[in-house]
Amino acid sequence: MSTKRTRELYEKFVNFPSKYSIVRNGQVNDAFNLFVFETLFKNFHNVKSLDNSNKEHRELLVKSIVPPPDDYIDIFFEEDNVDEKKYHIVQVKNSHLTQVDIETNFTMMEKSIKMYLNKPKDLKRSLKNIIGETDFSKQYEKNCIFYVVHTGETKFIRNQKKNQIIVTSSELKILREGIELESVPKESFLIDIASNFIINNFVDNKNFKKETNKLPQSILCNFSGYDLAVLNNKYSNTLVGNNILYGQNLRESLAKKSKTFDSMISTIDKEPDLFLFYNNGITILAESFDAKADGDKEAITLQKFSIINGAQTTSTLGAYLKEAEILNDKDKIENLKNVFVLTKIFKIDSCLKNSETISERIRIYNNTQTPLSSRDMVSIRKEQKKIRDRFLEFDNAPHISIAIKKGVEHTSYPQTFPHQRVSNETLAQLVLCAFFSEPFNAKDKKAKIFDNENRENVTLNDIYHKIFDIEDGVLFKKSNVELNELLFVYKLHNDAKNFQKQILKEQLSNFSQKAFKDEADKETRGKRIERVRRNMEITNVCLFYNITAYFELKKQLDSYIEDNNKLVFDYRRYYDDKKYKETILKDFIRLIYKDTVNIIRENSGIDNVTNWIRAEKNQNVFLDKLKYQIIDELFDYKEKYVDFIEQYKITTP
DSSP states (O other): OHHHHHHHHHHHHTTBSSSSOSBOTTOTTHHHHHHHHHHHHHHHHTOSSOOTTOHHHHHHHHHHBOOSSOTTOSEEEEEEETTEEEEEEEEEESSOOOHHHHHHHHHHHHHHHHHHHHOGGGSOHHHHHHHHTSOOOGGGGGGEEEEEEESSSOOOOTTOOTTEEEEOHHHHHHHHHOTTOOSEEEEEEEEEHHHHEEEEEOOBOTTSOGGGOBOOEEEEEEEEHHHHHHHHHHHBOTTTSSBGGGTTSSSOOOGGGSTTHHHHHHHHHHOGGGHHHHSOOEEEEEEEEEEEEETTEEEEEEEEEEEEEOHHHHHHHHHHHHHHHHHTOHHHHHHHHTOEEEEEEEEOOTTSTTHHHHHHHHHHHTOOSSOOOHHHHHTTSHHHHHHHHHTTOTTSSSOOEEEOSTTOOOOSSSOOOGGGEEEHHHHHHHHHHHHHOOHHHHHHSGGGTTOOOOOTTSSSSHHHHHHHOTTTOGGGTSOHHHHHHHHHHHHHHHHHHHHHHHHHHHHHHHHHHSOOSSHHHHHHHHHHHHHHHHHHHHHHHOHHHHHHHHHHHHHHHGGGSTTGGGEEEOHHHHHHOHHHHHHHHHHHIIIIIHHHHHHHHHHHTTSOHHHHHTOTHHHHHHHHHHHHHHHHTHHHHHHHHHHHHHHHEEEOO
8 A cells, every 4th residue: 555655756756846855756765765754744734645736745744744855853743732732743654764863863853853953054055945834842842752763663662752753664554544443454364273272163054045044154273472562563563553353343452451461471481381271361352263274273364353352461461572672581582472362252254243243242352351431332333433423523523532341542634632531431430420410320220320220211211321322312412522621620610729728738738737726716726627528529420410510600601702612721721831720720619619519518518528428419509599699690690601711711713
């Protein structure tokens, strides 16, 4: 694919531009830079296929591609997201690089950037002109992300920094095919027949009708730990944010968080031959496979396959290999080659009757080594995938990354703010508060949100249905802007909670340090201390009630806000400006948080606060008190709310 597309780009852009050409005549390799640019940054500038007849494409390339000689930087791309700027700096090599080569490239790119900032006269004109046309300066030095792109498979180096990204030929292929790819297209393996090929179980059932006469086919064998480690690392894609090797799994690997990680590493180090006996093995689901004898080995080719049980095992093997390659530790690599993993391979042909049902059951029934939650089981449902993709569409900002299963990393592209990264479980709880005014259900029904009640006309259960159903679910009726506001209010609450707790702690400290004037002062101060402690207790547990309160206020008063359906807060300033952040948190507390605490305190008496919140009847008590309070003090609330929104909003075009 890269060779064909590179040739196409060469034909389109040869001798472009006429002065300081980025694609020189006779230099087809120059066009590989365009292929990489098109692949890495298509989602930033919404250009899927570069075309020389398009003026915008030409202008984009002239601003971003460094013509030779390039000072070790082939691409300098300025990302302008709201009022934030990031700089993507890329060295492209159409060859296989070693770790040393990659380290050298990173060093030279960083050196060129420092030279531009400190001694720009020493920099070659081509790179200096490209950077000079951007807003890059000393203040953005920490906003640089460096990439080394090469056609080999080396993807790790020693002491790799967070802003250093290595992109291999495999990752370029994955990026070309998109983040929707949920299975490995094709790979082949050689299995030692005598020692490790146990069962070749192809089954035909003649009692079935001709068009559905095949049952799922299966193979049972032992895969090399080294082969599995290579496979894991090949498809572990930092740019996409997930490993497509586990695309059909009910959860991603828990990696080093797992209790079994250290024990598996120890076994590989000390007893690699016994790994097979200590480990439960893995399960692979494939759309097709082929097994053929190849001398004393069996050649197995899998197509459109995924590891649907054993992500932890395989990712641990990958982590072990990564360290071994970085350290060039041949003993560790040899250990991996002595590791074998029991592997079940199931072929579920897409034309097989009930293939989706069979496939789903295999995924669920094979995930028993680590207990599955209801959430794990729904991660493969179409509405979960649709809702994930809907809010992450590249041309539909603001972008929201929704993790629909355990262990999955949030995608790097498109860029998201911290509050825009959320699990589907947390999102469901917040939605119940904001759009249904159900703080009790958000807190108490969390474990049941993804339960399957097997009822007609309901997707899983009532709560799940009204949130996630494709036809009726509220999330399919909300815009990115509306959901973004909800997630930011959630962020405001958490930060305001910490801010408010610090103030309450200071109050308690001041009360306890002063000497009492008399018994009356002692009694008064004792009551104040109890009040502060009560406020502290409520502050810690009132999240869902406070989210509900904000959106009740919004419901009552949004008619006073101009362009309220296009309203977003100034998120970048919130994360970058400490004074701004402190100001908005104080105003958020005054706007509604303080009143949420007061309503709960005044109506919970001396009851345990957590118990009061978890009583369903008190949800209505809280809402009634809140609504009456807003009505009684409408003028004050209107003034506070309008001032809050007008002060902190930015309006989208």
